[in-house]
Amino acid sequence: MRHVPADPSADPTAEPEPLVLDPQVAARLKRDAAGLVCAVVQQHDTREVLMVAWMDDTALAHTLSTGRATYYSRSRRGLWRKGDTSGHVQWVKRVSLDCDGDALLVEVDQVGAACHTGERTCFDAVQLPAATGARP
Numbered sequence: 001m002r003h004v005p006a007d008p009s010a011d012p013t014a015e016p017e018p019l020v021l022d023p024q025v026a027a028r029l030k031r032d033a034a035g036l037v038c039a040v041v042q043q044h045d046t047r048e049v050l051m052v053a054w055m056d057d058t059a060l061a062h063t064l065s066t067g068r069a070t071y072y073s074r075s076r077r078g079l080w081r082k083g084d085t086s087g088h089v090q091w092v093k094r095v096s097l098d099c100d101g102d103a104l105l106v107e108v109d110q111v112g113a114a115c116h117t118g119e120r121t122c123f124d125a126v127q128l129p130a131a132t133g134a135r136p
Contacts, residue, residue: 019061026057030102036072037104041114044093044107050114051122055104060095067092069108088112 029037036054043050053071055063059079062070069090073080083089090108097104115122 019058019065021057021061021064025060025064025097028097028101029057029060030100031056034074036074037102039071039104039106041069041090041106041108043110045109048121049123050108050110050120060104063092063106064095069106082114083111086112088114090114 031037035056037056037060039053039055041050041053042048054074055070056072059070059072062068062079062081068081068083069092070079070081072078089111090106091111092106092108094107095104096107110120113120115124119125
């Protein structure tokens with residue numbers, strides 16, 4: 001697991017403080033087969049959807065305890081705190097669990113780009129052609 005320091009000035013070689021997710025929160029989560037929950041990340045004031053990521057219990061515990069968005073990287077197979085290498089930090093404002101317990105809404109104050117491509121949001125690129133229906 002990748003080290004996720006609670007304090008940005010902390011020694012990056014030090015072991016992270018072990019964090020455990022509140023059992024009442026953990027009981028409400030419906031995880032996928034890999035133990036992950038989808039996290040939709042939104043700019044708190046503009047409501048702009050920035051990105052989608054994944055959290056395991058440890059990532060959610062770090063996010064809730066430190067105020068910095070922390071995710072589980074499926075490709076790296078470990079914790080990833082947004083902004084540690086890029087400087088594009090996500091300061092957490094609110095975290096909500098959906099009614100089914102299988103998705104999180106993480107409202108943040110985004111510093112810099114949210115997308116790994118350097119774009120503000122991961123959803124700016126190409127819009128798919130879709131039929132739009134008029135409401136009766």
